[in-house]
Amino acid sequence: MMCALQAGFADRENTMTMKQSLSRRQFVSSAVSVTALSCLPGAERLLARSADATATLGLDQNSAALTSNPAWRDQGVLNLAKSPYAKLHSVPVHAVTIESGFWSPRRETNVSASIPSMGKLLEVNGRMDNFRRLAGKSTAAQRGPVYSDSDIYKWIEAAGFALQSGKYLPYNNLVSGLSHANLLAVAWQEATMTTERLFLALMITAGSMNLTGCRGEAATSTQTPRPQPSANAAGSGGNTNQASLASRHTRPLHRDTPHDAFLSTYNNPEEGISIRYPRNYFLEEGDVQSTPFS
Amino acid sequence: LDAEQPGAALLATVLIPEDGYPNTTFEHGSLQLVVNEPGTEKECREISLVGSGGNGARTIMIHGIEFRWTEQESETAGTRVLDRTYTGYSQGTCYEFLLTLAAEEAPNPDGFKKPADTAKIMRQLEKIVSSAQISTKSATPPAEISEDAADRL
Numbered sequence: 001m002m003c004a005l006q007a008g009f010a011d012r013e014n015t016m017t018m019k020q021s022l023s024r025r026q027f028v029s030s031a032v033s034v035t036a037l038s039c040l041p042g043a044e045r046l047l048a049r050s051a052d053a054t055a056t057l058g059l060d061q062n063s064a065a066l067t068s069n070p071a072w073r074d075q076g077v078l079n080l081a082k083s084p085y086a087k088l089h090s091v092p093v094h095a096v097t098i099e100s101g102f103w104s105p106r107r108e109t110n111v112s113a114s115i116p117s118m119g120k121l122l123e124v125n126g127r128m129d130n131f132r133r134l135a136g137k138s139t140a141a142q143r144g145p146v147y148s149d150s151d152i153y154k155w156i157e158a159a160g161f162a163l164q165s166g167k168y169l170p171y172n173n174l175v176s177g178l179s180h181a182n183l184l185a186v187a188w189q190e191a192t193m194t195t196e197r198l199f200l201a202l203m204i205t206a207g208s209m210n211l212t213g214c215r216g217e218a219a220t221s222t223q224t225p226r227p228q229p230s231a232n233a234a235g236s237g238g239n240t241n242q243a244s245l246a247s248r249h250t251r252p253l254h255r256d257t258p259h260d261a262f263l264s265t266y267n268n269p270e271e272g273i274s275i276r277y278p279r280n281y282f283l284e285e286g287d288v289q290s291t292p293f294s
Numbered sequence: 295l296d297a298e299q300p301g302a303a304l305l306a307t308v309l310i311p312e313d314g315y316p317n318t319t320f321e322h323g324s325l326q327l328v329v330n331e332p333g334t335e336k337e338c339r340e341i342s343l344v345g346s347g348g349n350g351a352r353t354i355m356i357h358g359i360e361f362r363w364t365e366q367e368s369e370t371a372g373t374r375v376l377d378r379t380y381t382g383y384s385q386g387t388c389y390e391f392l393l394t395l396a397a398e399e400a401p402n403p404d405g406f407k408k409p410a411d412t413a414k415i416m417r418q419l420e421k422i423v424s425s426a427q428i429s430t431k432s433a434t435p436p437a438e439i440s441e442d443a444a445d446r447l
Contacts, residue, residue: 272431282309
């Protein structure tokens with residue numbers, strides 16, 4: 001598929017727009033041709049020449065030399081520079097653009113609102129603390145399900161792709177999230193707010209986290225062993241995210257009226273109290289380590 | 295919390311999504327449910343007066359239980375913070391709701407952000423307080439639930 005995308009990359013238009021008058025048959029035909037071409041010996045040089053030609057036409061926004069070691073911004077979803085047996089090669093993330101239609105406004109929302117707010121939520125909900133503890137910078141207890149470390153991996157991936165796409169990100173929010181995590185304490189002090197450095201910082205962060213998948217590394221740290229939260233602790237004032245998540249799944253929701261369908265219920269029978277709140281609000285049960293304005 | 299109110303326990307925090315009011319100066323909105331026991335009704339009432347100077351406490355009835363509430367407004371680092379505290383006493387337990395609402399003091403000069411309607415947002419939090427139902431405490435712990443029961447995201 002990545003080879004197929006190179007068709008769009010090497011094409012004079014060099015973008016994939018919703019308005020492009022390219023029939024499905026033409027697209028498939030072109031993709032198959034380039035796929036076959038890219039798998040031939042010397043294909044990189046050939047496609048690179050094509051890309052260079054595109055650049056000379058003033059379309060350098062999406063162009064990138066197909067070298068074996070592309071710059072950070074010209075890398076694709078996968079870096080196959082060290083994969084000698086790879087038959088297919090990635091195109092740069094920024095080589096694919098969506099200029100209008102269904103996804104474009106949603107991608108803008110992702111960049112302007114979702115990524116920054118997710119960064120804050122990772123901090124508020126202790127996800128950053130879980131990694132801080134691994135670096136010896138925090139004694140906060142582990143919070144969240146054991147697999148919650150993947151939340152940060154996904155966030156970094158999203159932020160990285162957005163930056164590669166040439167998107168503007170609200171740097172202050174990102175910087176805040178990262179600096180709070182203390183994962184780049186020294187390097188970050190010297191970093192300026194340039195896109196490139198921010199991207200590199202994200203990647204360094206990813207590297208320092210040893211991002212090898214969703215293995216729950218942060219949650220299963222042995223530096224500060226603590227008992228796993230039990231379901232019995234739910235609602236008793238303890239750190240009960242895991243239990244609360246499970247209990248929320250089992251807690252019946254009252255849906256007496258259409259209005260109630262938008263409400264969730266927090267029920268604590270031990271303390272004899274329940275409240276109802278909008279479903280799109282977040283609930284943290286037990287002691288929260290810190291809130292921004294308390 | 296222990297330092298401020300020994301014996302108090304934070305049961306739950308309800309947080310308004312930070313993008314809940316896009317393109318406004320809204321920054322933070324939360325409700326915290328705290329219980330304090332054992333305590334007397336008098337001690338419980340005094341909690342609501344802390345920080346209010348003993349003045350301005352108002353009362354509302356929530357499902358037959360009287361809750362006293364006070365509100366404070368402060369400003370820090372360009373952010374206006376509204377803190378409201380509700381306290382009610384029932385079955386030997388002091389129930390507290392701590393409402394916090396924060397918004398940027400001045401809208402962004404580029405005009406992109408509008409001032410947050412803090413009164414409207416506070417009403418959303420008030421509704422949560424009003425939904426509180428206090429019942430007889432149950433000594434029975436919740437059913438045992440396996441950690442594996444939670445779906446992996």
